[in-house]
Amino acid sequence: MKKKFSNLLLALGDILLINLSFILAFMIRFDGDIINHPIAPQYLPAYFDNLMVITLIKIAIFYGFGLYRSLWRYASIEELIQIVSTSFFATTGTVTYMMIMQQKLPRSIYILTFMLDILLIGGIRFSHRVLKSMNEQSVFNDRNLKRVMVVGAGQAGAMVIKELKTHANLQSKPIVVVDDDETKHGRRINGVPVLGNRHDIKKLAEIKRIDEIIIALPSVSKPEIRQVVEQCSKTKCKLKILPGIYELIDGKVSIKKIRDVDIEDLLGREEVKVELNKITGYIQNKTVLVTGGGGSIGSELCRQIAKFSPQKMLILDIYENNAYDIQNELIRNYPDLDLEVLIASVRDKKCIDEIFQRYRPQVVFHAAAHKHVPLMEANPKEAIKNNVFGTLNVAEAAHEHNCEKFVLISTDKAVNPTNVMGATKRIAEMIVQTMSKISKTEFVAVRFGNVLGSNGSVIPLFKNQIAKGGPVTVTHPEVTRYFMTIPEAVQLVIQAGAMAKGGEIFVLDMGEPVKIIHLAENLIRLSGFEPYKEIDIQVTGLRPGEKLYEELLMDEEGLQQTRHSKIFIGKPILIDHKVLKAELTHLKEIISGDGKDLRDYIEHMVPTYRRTS
Numbered sequence: 001m002k003k004k005f006s007n008l009l010l011a012l013g014d015i016l017l018i019n020l021s022f023i024l025a026f027m028i029r030f031d032g033d034i035i036n037h038p039i040a041p042q043y044l045p046a047y048f049d050n051l052m053v054i055t056l057i058k059i060a061i062f063y064g065f066g067l068y069r070s071l072w073r074y075a076s077i078e079e080l081i082q083i084v085s086t087s088f089f090a091t092t093g094t095v096t097y098m099m100i101m102q103q104k105l106p107r108s109i110y111i112l113t114f115m116l117d118i119l120l121i122g123g124i125r126f127s128h129r130v131l132k133s134m135n136e137q138s139v140f141n142d143r144n145l146k147r148v149m150v151v152g153a154g155q156a157g158a159m160v161i162k163e164l165k166t167h168a169n170l171q172s173k174p175i176v177v178v179d180d181d182e183t184k185h186g187r188r189i190n191g192v193p194v195l196g197n198r199h200d201i202k203k204l205a206e207i208k209r210i211d212e213i214i215i216a217l218p219s220v221s222k223p224e225i226r227q228v229v230e231q232c233s234k235t236k237c238k239l240k241i242l243p244g245i246y247e248l249i250d251g252k253v254s255i256k257k258i259r260d261v262d263i264e265d266l267l268g269r270e271e272v273k274v275e276l277n278k279i280t281g282y283i284q285n286k287t288v289l290v291t292g293g294g295g296s297i298g299s300e301l302c303r304q305i306a307k308f309s310p311q312k313m314l315i316l317d318i319y320e321n322n323a324y325d326i327q328n329e330l331i332r333n334y335p336d337l338d339l340e341v342l343i344a345s346v347r348d349k350k351c352i353d354e355i356f357q358r359y360r361p362q363v364v365f366h367a368a369a370h371k372h373v374p375l376m377e378a379n380p381k382e383a384i385k386n387n388v389f390g391t392l393n394v395a396e397a398a399h400e401h402n403c404e405k406f407v408l409i410s411t412d413k414a415v416n417p418t419n420v421m422g423a424t425k426r427i428a429e430m431i432v433q434t435m436s437k438i439s440k441t442e443f444v445a446v447r448f449g450n451v452l453g454s455n456g457s458v459i460p461l462f463k464n465q466i467a468k469g470g471p472v473t474v475t476h477p478e479v480t481r482y483f484m485t486i487p488e489a490v491q492l493v494i495q496a497g498a499m500a501k502g503g504e505i506f507v508l509d510m511g512e513p514v515k516i517i518h519l520a521e522n523l524i525r526l527s528g529f530e531p532y533k534e535i536d537i538q539v540t541g542l543r544p545g546e547k548l549y550e551e552l553l554m555d556e557e558g559l560q561q562t563r564h565s566k567i568f569i570g571k572p573i574l575i576d577h578k579v580l581k582a583e584l585t586h587l588k589e590i591i592s593g594d595g596k597d598l599r600d601y602i603e604h605m606v607p608t609y610r611r612t613s
Contacts, residue, residue: 022109046104084118145171145173150174151216178201179194213238288364289314290302291346297486346386366409369391370382370383370421377419381598388427408428411449423606426608429445433575434580442501448484450483466529506570587602
């Protein structure tokens with residue numbers, strides 16, 4: 001009701017302004033004297049006789065072009081263009097009508113009324129915006145507003161500034177813009193000055209008393225974003241970022257799409273490009289089993305596999321809570337997905353055989369595993385039961401029931417392992433490599449490093465320590481690790497599965513290794529604190545079985561390139577299936593007993609294993 005009343009008032013105002021435009025046009029055309037001018041009186045009757053119709057024509061065109069639907073308190077260049085185009089067509093409509101009625105007016109009158117309509121009709125609307133802006137400045141004292149720096153003087157930066165100024169409820173004031181393009185320095189964007197480049201961020205943040213930095217560079221590469229984030233993290237400002245253009249599906253910038261800067265932004269890795277047609281070919285309309293489907297990697301596998309329309313998806317996990325969570329998520333997001341959750345252990349050979357007999361999965365992603373190095377170092381029997389014999393159970397069932405593909409999720413810790421967990425994963429790789437020689441199933445392993453944010457990984461640990469005020473604990477100042485985001489790792493795993501021919505160990509390009517202490521420092525800064533001053537970092541010493549650095553290949557494996565730039569193949573090592581089978585039988589006997597010689601026998605099975613205890 002209030003809106004209709006406002007529009008009615010606006011339309012009544014337009015009626016007055018339309019006719020005011022004509023009167024002013026006559027006065028300008030006839031030097032201010034429309035009564036005594038020798039020519040003016042012969043044209044005035046043509047206007048007054050058609051005043052009502054001319055007014056109705058213009059109001060109808062204004063309505064048709066949406067001048068009564070716009071929110072003029074947010075008026076901008078788009079609304080100005082709308083007023084100009086509407087005024088043009090309204091004048092054209094008037095001229096057409098007068099010609100049909102054979103009523104003559106000087107051409108200059110039409111030109112003048114067109115320009116006056118823009119000035120008066122536009123002016124009354126933009127005055128709403130001006131009054132609103134003045135009112136906001138009077139209501140909100142600058143001291144109560146967040147002072148914002150925008151990184152990026154392009155279109156995205158301009159839109160961010162506009163939205164910050166438009167939405168008073170955000171209580172944010174854009175103060176300064178930085179951009180590496182020197183031609184923009186000294187200029188203004190929506191009234192905000194561009195004063196420097198990325199290297200001036202820290203200095204400008206101090207001088208201008210900046211509270212928050214918004215990085216508005218959606219088209220810039222990930223490595224460049226990382227460099228900008230590193231500069232921003234030297235300040236104490238809250239950091240936010242506009243997602244990359246690939247995330248902005250509609251291409252539109254809005255405050256809602258701006259998110260906090262996360263540790264992933266400091267990895268500086270380009271987005272993975274997958275060959276969708278290849279992936280779709282081996283997943284679509286197939287029954288797909290994901291073991292460990294409730295875990296960090298397993299659940300992301302389920303999310304991404306669901307996109308490729310499998311005929312049926314099976315989630316197998318021993319931990320019901322995680323399985324329940326991913327089940328509910330998939331039901332919500334993919335209501336047509338044929339989904340079944342199986343609570344079972346990969347250690348239970350009979351149960352695994354029954355599952356394969358009943359569901360006949362065609363593609364298996366084996367992600368079920370114990371992964372925590374210190375825990376497995378203290379519980380080597382459990383590591384063997386789950387990571388070795390659990391893998392053997394699932395792999396043999398896949399072979400016996402003629403699965404098409406079996407993809408083992410492995411780890412860089414399987415390379416020259418110094419811990420039981422890594423050695424068990426290497427034995428799992430050996431199982432996969434030997435099974436490929438005797439089976440029609442394409443058995444492969446995919447090896448990658450740490451994933452950011454996975455359950456029990458270093459990032460959640462650091463965040464928890466920071467939330468408690470520190471200290472953040474790092475085992476050694478020189479420890480380095482390879483990192484990927486969970487979605488990136490899983491995309492490459494699925495892509496590697498499409499390339500599988502059998503027996504390969506696919507190695508993912510993990511980028512450059514990251515020092516864990518640098519990761520801790522950056523995470524502290526991103527949380528708004530200063531490392532070593534506000535949040536301390538303590539070095540606790542290497543844990544049992546822990547390496548200073550991880551490797552992705554063994555010396556004897558070599559490396560072959562694939563058609564995908566981020567996926568490589570380690571050269572298969574010759575392993576005799578019968579010999580491995582006999583060794584596994586003896587290993588089972590050892591863990592069934594007191595396990596006294598367990599580490600010695602692991603060293604026998606994995607010659608590259610070098611235990612630290």
